[in-house]
Amino acid sequence: MTNSIEEVKDAACILAIGTNTTAAHPVIAYSMKQASRNGAKLIVANPKVIGLVRSADIFLQNQPGSDVALLMGMARVIVELGLHDETFIEEQCENFEAFQASLEAFNPEFVAEVTGIQWETIAEAAQVYATNKPASIFYAMGITQHTHGTDNVMAVSNLALLTGSVGKPSTGVNPLRGQNNVQGACDLGALPNVYTGYQQVTDPKVQAKFEEAWGVKLSGENGLTHVEIIDAIDEGQIKVLYIVGENPILSEANANHVDKAFRKLDFMVVQDIFMSGTAEYADVVLPAASFAEKDGTFTNTERRVQRVRKAIAPVGDSRPDWWIVNEIGKRVAEKGFDFDGPKEIMEEIAALTPIYGGITYERLEDVAGLQWPCPNKDHPGTPYLHKGKFSRGKGKLIPLVYKPSDEMPDEEYPLLLTTDRSLYHYHTVITRMAEGLDELEKEELLRINPVDAEGLGLEGGDMVKVRSRRGEVEVRADVTDVVPPGVVSMSFHFHESPTNVLTNAALDPVAKIPETKVCAVRVEEFQKRAQ
Amino acid sequence: MTEEINLTIDGIPITTRAGTSVLDAALENAIYIPHLCHHPDLKPVGACRLCGVEIDGGRMTMSCLEPARAGIEVVTESPEIALVRRTAVELLIANHDMDCLACAAATDCELLRLSAHVSVQSERLERLKGLTELKPVDNSNPFFSFDPNKCVLCTICVRTCEEIQGVRALALINRGYETVIGTFGNKPFIESVCESCGECVVRCPVGALAPKRFQKPAREVQTTCTYCGVGCGLYLGVIGDRIVSARGDRERPSNHGQLCVKGRYGFKFINHPGRLTTPLIKRNGEFEEATWEEALDLVAEKFSQHKGDSFAALASAKCTNEENYLIQKLTRAAMGTNTVDHCARL
Ligand code: SF4
Ligand code: SF4
Ligand code: SF4
Numbered sequence: 021m022t023n024s025i026e027e028v029k030d031a032a033c034i035l036a037i038g039t040n041t042t043a044a045h046p047v048i049a050y051s052m053k054q055a056s057r058n059g060a061k062l063i064v065a066n067p068k069v070i071g072l073v074r075s076a077d078i079f080l081q082n083q084p085g086s087d088v089a090l091l092m093g094m095a096r097v098i099v100e101l102g103l104h105d106e107t108f109i110e111e112q113c114e115n116f117e118a119f120q121a122s123l124e125a126f127n128p129e130f131v132a133e134v135t136g137i138q139w140e141t142i143a144e145a146a147q148v149y150a151t152n153k154p155a156s157i158f159y160a161m162g163i164t165q166h167t168h169g170t171d172n173v174m175a176v177s178n179l180a181l182l183t184g185s186v187g188k189p190s191t192g193v194n195p196l197r198g199q200n201n202v203q204g205a206c207d208l209g210a211l212p213n214v215y216t217g218y219q220q221v222t223d224p225k226v227q228a229k230f231e232e233a234w235g236v237k238l239s240g241e242n243g244l245t246h247v248e249i250i251d252a253i254d255e256g257q258i259k260v261l262y263i264v265g266e267n268p269i270l271s272e273a274n275a276n277h278v279d280k281a282f283r284k285l286d287f288m289v290v291q292d293i294f295m296s297g298t299a300e301y302a303d304v305v306l307p308a309a310s311f312a313e314k315d316g317t318f319t320n321t322e323r324r325v326q327r328v329r330k331a332i333a334p335v336g337d338s339r340p341d342w343w344i345v346n347e348i349g350k351r352v353a354e355k356g357f358d359f360d361g362p363k364e365i366m367e368e369i370a371a372l373t374p375i376y377g378g379i380t381y382e383r384l385e386d387v388a389g390l391q392w393p394c395p396n397k398d399h400p401g402t403p404y405l406h407k408g409k410f411s412r413g414k415g416k417l418i419p420l421v422y423k424p425s426d427e428m429p430d431e432e433y434p435l436l437l438t439t440d441r442s443l444y445h446y447h448t449v450i451t452r453m454a455e456g457l458d459e460l461e462k463e464e465l466l467r468i469n470p471v472d473a474e475g476l477g478l479e480g481g482d483m484v485k486v487r488s489r490r491g492e493v494e495v496r497a498d499v500t501d502v503v504p505p506g507v508v509s510m511s512f513h514f515h516e517s518p519t520n521v522l523t524n525a526a527l528d529p530v531a532k533i534p535e536t537k538v539c540a541v542r543v544e545e546f547q548k549r550a551q
Numbered sequence: 552m553t554e555e556i557n558l559t560i561d562g563i564p565i566t567t568r569a570g571t572s573v574l575d576a577a578l579e580n581a582i583y584i585p586h587l588c589h590h591p592d593l594k595p596v597g598a599c600r601l602c603g604v605e606i607d608g609g610r611m612t613m614s615c616l617e618p619a620r621a622g623i624e625v626v627t628e629s630p631e632i633a634l635v636r637r638t639a640v641e642l643l644i645a646n647h648d649m650d651c652l653a654c655a656a657a658t659d660c661e662l663l664r665l666s667a668h669v670s671v672q673s674e675r676l677e678r679l680k681g682l683t684e685l686k687p688v689d690n691s692n693p694f695f696s697f698d699p700n701k702c703v704l705c706t707i708c709v710r711t712c713e714e715i716q717g718v719r720a721l722a723l724i725n726r727g728y729e730t731v732i733g734t735f736g737n738k739p740f741i742e743s744v745c746e747s748c749g750e751c752v753v754r755c756p757v758g759a760l761a762p763k764r765f766q767k768p769a770r771e772v773q774t775t776c777t778y779c780g781v782g783c784g785l786y787l788g789v790i791g792d793r794i795v796s797a798r799g800d801r802e803r804p805s806n807h808g809q810l811c812v813k814g815r816y817g818f819k820f821i822n823h824p825g826r827l828t829t830p831l832i833k834r835n836g837e838f839e840e841a842t843w844e845e846a847l848d849l850v851a852e853k854f855s856q857h858k859g860d861s862f863a864a865l866a867s868a869k870c871t872n873e874e875n876y877l878i879q880k881l882t883r884a885a886m887g888t889n890t891v892d893h894c895a896r897l
Binding site for chain 2 (some may be wrong): 042045054199200201202204206207209210211212213215234236238246252258259261262266286293307314316319320321322324325326329330332342346348349353362388457
């Protein structure tokens with residue numbers, strides 16, 4: 021997030037697009053609803069009727085995959101009505117002319133057709149966004165999990181730049197990070213192209229710095245991404261895989277492909293707190309301690325580094341992940357793995373990572389933690405980014421064209437499947453083991469509109485087979501108008517109905533994120549619910 | 552800075568900030584005025600009629616609704632006030648299912664506090680008792696139960712769900728003696744729009760909304776939620792080697808004490824019997840238990856044979872920062888490749 025969670029309630033306009041906030045980030049949703057009660061205009065854009073819609077002033081139920089058309093349509097309205105911030109664009113942005121020219125293609129007929137929303141509604145949303153400041157935009161995986169996810173993100177940023185809605189309190193573009201420490205995993209360099217703090221592996225100066233600090237020769241070539249790793253295993257290049265705390269067999273797009281790849285590995289190590297579907301493939305399974313059994317830090321979606329503290333001893337003979345990795349390091353490396361605990365690891369992180377430079381365990385004793393960038397020990401941390409200036413000079417307005425999703429419904433597979441998550445579950449394994457949460461939502465459901473259900477002769481509670489070009493799953497149907505006609509939705513929390521057998525692994529060319537939000541399916545062979 | 556003002560309560564001079572209610576000013580200064588429907592997180596409603604005071608010798612007013620003003624003289628007890636209070640409390644207690652030993656709220660019950668303060672007379676209670684039959688308890692939610700027989704109709708839960716959670720699952724239904732708290736349509740909690748966040752349960756001043764199988768922890772540890780990117784601050788409660796509770800950390804800027812259903816009630820996985828507790832090595836297609844030495848040596852041997860392009864690591868968005876740092880360091884410095892990723896993209 022460029023802003024802080026505390027700033028949410030003070031916004032005058034909130035645009036929540038591609039985020040099921042009430043389910044995925046509940047406590048931020050409380051703040052959004054509070055802002056709305058304080059008089060803020062809340063605009064929700066989502067293919068599904070999500071919980072937040074109940075508090076929304078404007079609901080834009082756009083077709084999955086039509087976000088670029090929607091956002092560029094809104095930009096067009098803003099420019100046509102002269103609601104853009106000319107001074108801000110003049111002083112802080114570049115490329116306005118080219119951007120303006122690209123809006124031509126997004127004429128009212130085209131945008132209404134692609135999004136499935138009346139132009140008047142889009143125009144109203146655009147005016148509300150442009151004229152109620154401070155305005156914040158929030159988005160999540162509904163924006164990024166597409167073959168054109170990078171375009172979606174740029175379309176969001178265009179809208180904010182156009183109205184000068186960046187770099188001020190309660191004003192900015194806020195991606196909501198899904199899992200608790202996605203932000204931290206990225207910050208700490210668990211990515212194939214960067215070391216900690218987004219320092220490029222291909223930059224010779226950066227490479228030299230880490231070579232000196234770690235005392236070893238390092239590779240200056242980008243590594244492979246998650247989805248590319250699976251392909252490289254399938255092709256026989258990667259033979260050994262070390263998986264810590266992940267369950268790709270359930271969470272990855274096109275799960276059948278993952279299954280085939282895992283069978284080809286020479287050696288696989290899985291480190292986790294429960295036996296998972298993925299761990300079944302492993303040669304060695306290492307039992308890890310849960311967050312309640314170790315010390316450390318998590319970095320939340322507002323870049324706030326906060327302490328995790330050991331409440332009980334590791335269960336059984338499990339061990340904290342840091343201890344396990346350190347022990348493996350001791351055995352395979354000559355040096356660099358003799359840490360006696362997380363505090364000491366953080367000292368090395370701070371020394372090598374400018375954005376974490378001022379972070380120490382002593383300072384984290386303050387309950388507020390520290391928000392990066394925090395370059396030195398006297399720096400108070402940074403509640404919101406881009407104050408007054410952009411880190412890369414000027415903000416760039418990006419001309420865009422609408423690209424349909426990789427796989428759209430056709431005669432053979434007439435329905436569009438989009439994935440979502442549930443309030444009561446969290447990715448794949450843990451909540452299934454948390455007594456009570458399992459009770460609140462016991463099984464996967466295929467949400468399908470009454471119109472489509474009637475066409476198929478289907479009733480709520482029937483078991484159906486959902487088939488895509490890649491596989492099939494059995495699931496119970498829930499006939500509901502939370503999804504529009506032509507669109508069906510499922511989550512991916514249940515191994516009994518592994519949704520990702522169906523999804524498409526086609527990647528966004530830049531971000532390498534698979535298109536799990538859109539694929540074509542058909543529903544067939546159902547079994548009537550027991551009466 | 553908000554302006555500071557001086558006033559007296561029962562003749563004691565006190566200082567407070569302008570805009571504070573007389574009730575809050577008293578409570579801040581350790582002067583107890585009986586109250587039930589007041590909660591510091593919620594707007595005052597003056598519904599329970601217990602917090603009456605007299606100001607400058609005038610008529611009785613509800614102190615939760617009365618702003619503290621400079622120079623006023625507040626009196627918290629008089630024969631008239633005492634009568635109003637005792638009648639209100641006795642009615643509440645008479646209709647209350649007193650099962651205090653088994654009640655989750657017992658050590659922290661506003662009704663017990665009140666009755667001690669108002670000196671309730673048992674013979675009067677007897678006469679009032681037995682007017683109503685016990686109503687059924689709603690046990691439909693897996694994490695908390697609602698016992699209408701203990702409810703004092705303070706509407707704190709209704710207002711919490713509305714003002715704090717923004718869900719509006721609850722309302723006062725029926726009228727007069729029949730008034731109860733219920734979900735819309737008076738359905739069981741589980742069938743309502745309730746999201747099980749537990750915010751109302753935390754604020755219920757008695758044991759009407761209470762966590763199931765509650766155990767008061769022996770100690771608490773301040774930490775951060777493991778579920779989503781909001782990173783709510785929480786306290787895990789511990790008895791022996793078990794996690795028994797979680798509650799929001801009000802000091803934390805990311806959540807100010809609020810939690811969702813996962814953070815508040817999703818801790819049972821920690822002590823789940825299905826946890827992996829020992830290293831496993833697959834031999835002839837079957838997992839066998841192994842020692843850490845054996846397992847780590849085997850892993851190290853295989854890793855050492857595959858340094859470079861044939862190795863890949865997947866780190867985790869559930870692990871700590873320090874752990875992710877070590878995993879990428881292991882991959883880069885020890886294994887000689889940049890092929891390390893995690894599921895940020897998924
Ligand atoms: S648990 Fe949360 S959602 Fe449910 S009634 Fe209470 S406050 Fe409302
Ligand atoms: S359930 Fe508790 S909080 Fe709600 S009205 Fe009754 S006593 Fe008050
Ligand atoms: S309590 Fe809920 S909203 Fe807060 S971090 Fe945990 S899962 Fe997220």
